[in-house]
Amino acid sequence: MLLRLTPALIVTLLVGPIVAGVGMVLLPAFGYLPALGGDALSLAPWRALFAQPGLAHSVAVSLTSGLVTTAVSLAIVLLFLAGTSGSRLDRWLRRLVSPLLSVPHAAAAFGLAFLIAPSGLVARLLSPGITGWERPPDWLIVQDPWGLSLMAGLIIKEIPFLLLMSLAALPQLEVPRRVAMARSLGYRPTLAWLKVVAPALYPLIRLPVYAVIAFASSVVDVAMILGPTLPPTLAVSILEWFNDPDLSHRFLASAGAVLQLGVTLAALAGWWGLECLARRLGRRWIDAGQRRRGEGCLRRIGKSAMLATTLAAGLGLIGLALYSVAGFWRFPDALPDTLTPQHWLGTLPSLGGPVSTTLIIAASATLLALLLALAALENEQRSGKYPAEGRLLSALSLLYLPLIVPQIAFLFGLVVLLESLEARARMALVIFGHLLFVLPYVFLSLAEAYRRFDPRWSQLARTLGRSPNATFWRIRLPMLLAPVLTAAAVGLAISIGQYLPTHLLGAGRITTVTTEAVSLASGANRRVIGVWALVQASLPLLGFVIAIGVPRLLWARRRGLQGAP
Amino acid sequence: MTSHRLDLENVDIRIDGQPLVALDATIGPGEVLTVMGPSGSGKSTLLSFLAGFLDSAFEARGRVALDGRDITVLPAEERGIGLLFQDPLLFPHLSVAGNLRFGMPRHTPDKSRRIAQALDDVGLEGFGDRDPATLSGGQKARVALMRLLLSEPRAVLLDEPFSKLDTHLRQEMRELVFDHLHQAGLPSLLVTHDRDDAAAAGGRLIELAD
């Protein structure tokens, strides 16, 4: 049966290209690249790499940004969930998850940079009234050498992701029952949540957490905007070496890509160590049995941190929106001198092509990903073989490889490989490239809802005489419509945000809003960047609107499906 | 009126080699066999086995025959065995009529009239278009029963179907369910831990050991 082959198909589809891509980077990393005269294996690229000024600093920033970003994002998400009381503010913050998730990383980074820069929105709002500044102060805030602003930018984007993943996993933990139990033993609600829910939740979101570590330690676009510059992070350095006009730097870049893979793995190993430590400390904390101490403080930290990051993201976007219609905007004016539609009018005529290409690619990749994910999950249901909760080594968890292996470590190799296979169907290659990254996220978003689905529904349908296929189409799929559409929206957002895979696999010929935005961003025209960032953010937002709206419309007369996950 | 017979021949279910539940019984037309036992005695496992959902962790021996035909290895949807759960489990995305229609064999003539008739029978005339979520607990239970009967099963399994109902509804539903099963001449197997259920069913009683 076709269904049974799906897991194997998925694993081949995802693992094959990555292994091949890494292989094609390993060769030049050891000096083998005949087109540039590298005919023999050597360690010269590594010697060149380690002689690069500032390499240790680059590696250190990449490593810490991987760990710190993840730890802070996770802590804020857990504290927020622990302290959540169903107030209007809480619900409002939760509702902002999807829109924030749909903001592309680069757009959020531009927004934050403009917010906190010495000439940014905050300084403008406070000047000259409070600060007395007529000129922006010469302060090093954005692109600081320690990578703090880089981490802040990543945290703003990773919180919505971890929050969404947690919200998807929570229903199966029967939170109200657990918390009620702990409260009956005298624990305050926030501490009850942290002590009885958080330890059970973590194994369920461990893979998304690992994906955040890998992403934060190897990100390129955000690091170019917010990261340190002297030297930049490892991933940015690698990209610069790959792009160096002196082609012999390709060897150095390849060695760097292999090193990046090592740095990401080291960050993961470091996290694993932190996990062990946290487990031990956490157990001691739980055993200590405090029921009240620190509860108010923890709750306030969680809520205010969540509020602060959400506001930062929102204000940053508002800043970009203002810039997209701004005439000249002199410091310290809080608003532009004049408003003009010129930047939008100049962009609109060239929008049609990129937008339709973006949607075609995103829809195809997402549809394929949904098909594969549903097939794999349905196969799981029918064969009754479930991967153990939180277990890492089941075959299907190889699905997450594309999230763990940095893009920069295998995409360049993959291009060379595909070239030598004479694969020239650019559009198909790009869609396939997107699938590598869309599938894991779609699977991640869908799996919990699917596995949690009460098996009695399907059993009932079967005893009413319906085949497994009919049961799938007529019961499981319609009842899971909301999570399926949410997974699709996540998939669309991921696809729309892809730059390197689109650019490299499409040979630059496939123009999406993201490739367009990135190439225009190199011109540093903040007004144009504002226009494109908003366009780029609005497309995935459309997906989330549909994902939330369609079930509401379709099930308007079915109360039992409203508020379903 | 049709009449059916369900034979359980030397059924023996084990887990990791340890015997869990063993049963040898024949259930005649309209008869209800009640199986009682504490939690963990294998009642639900027995139902899963009979309905065709036994987890591969269990090993089962013996034979199940419906009207003399061996159904032990048939997939669930081809067995002709209907199931009534603790919860009514009305499909939330279908209307009341949609729920009833879902279970009806494909070539049933005159489906709409039968649905209306069935709703009439349980005092729910005109409820066809309603959203199941708007029904009361008792109403839902009655729709679930009608959905089961309209699917024309040849035997029925009851998994503590009254345990979640309010006390005053419970007796009413017991009568309704057992009356209809008797009338339809269906052999039924009731799993419960409530002696009153067993008494209301009126048939033989088997108690499983711990």
Added chain:
Amino acid sequence: MPRLLATSTLSRAALLAGLVLAMPAVASPDLDDWNAVRDAARGQTVYWNAWGGDTRTNDYIDWVAERMAEEHDIDVVHVKVDDTSTAVSRVLAEKSAGNVTDGSIDLIWINGENFAAMKEHDLLYGPFAEALPHFALTRPDANPEMVTDFTLPTEGYESPWGKAQITFYYDSEEVATPPASIEALLDWAEAHPGRFTYPRIPDFTGSTFLKQALIALTDEREALYAPVAESDFEAVTAPLWDYLDALHPHLWRSGRQFPSSGPELRSLMGDGELALAFTFYPSEPAAAVADYELPESTRSYVLDEGTLGNVHFVAIPFNSPHKAGALVLADFLLSPKAQAHKQDIDVWGDRTVLDVAHLDADTQALFEVDDSNPAMLPADALQKTLPEPHPSWMTALQDAWLERYVDE
């Protein structure tokens, strides 16, 4: 609308597939027979990889594409890149994979180091420039920069397209008299701490600033026009490092951080963080004023001793499958009509490579510069052009800078 677009892309792809099947190995066009080249070019799709960071440049390329479709039946696709070297990488990857006839790039906007690298590794097609009918209008015998790219003879492997020259600009409401030399710049920076900087090395514009300063400061200027290996790098560059050591504490962010690119300098000028900046494109300040990025009080100038200038070119990768189309496009870019349109400050403002004085009077009229824009350079300012040093200097300066200023 999207559907229409999709269909036309599809049919174009089908057409393309048909062509490729019909002529498996596309032979290089016969450059002696321009009519044959033009005929062969008809119906081709030319993928032109060009930096896409500037909306005006992009709009100009769109205009070129329209003209090419109308006049030559050639479909020009602007492949926007964020850095020319990504295009170089692509050709290199194709060569590594043995793709020698069906490359994905037909024309590249290029010069300097990237050209040197591609030529060195045999990644370019040519020589072809001499064969372009309009090439003669650049009068290469009288204007050697048309056939010289960073001191390297182009040998016909690229065709000139436009001219760039370091141009300083400032906000006249804030700065009364900007520094007129590299030496004066240091005094100015001391007096105005934090208001000037240059892009981080290895950025192109930043590296050019190093070269500009080196030319002004070194005692051995001639050494810069030969490969770096032929001179004593330490001795030649010592004055530069002394200068930078003195300058950095007075730069923006005290020289602990640098903007990532030339365009970012402009952005910082707009924010009021900088009071003085420079660009490689003389028309950029005026264009930025028109786009509301810079205040109307922006003024441009060049240093008294002149500033570095160079020519940018287009080149054809060795494995381009549409060389005929690329040749016709390169020739069109040199036509007086295309060059004049490009020089128009309302379009792009990129200076022509044609020797305007030797064109006939009617054609010359096309190139008359409008002097009324106060943010524009006076027309005579660009007479003082310093030629680019040998490309090996750029790499050596970059390495030395990184070694010196990247903190460990």
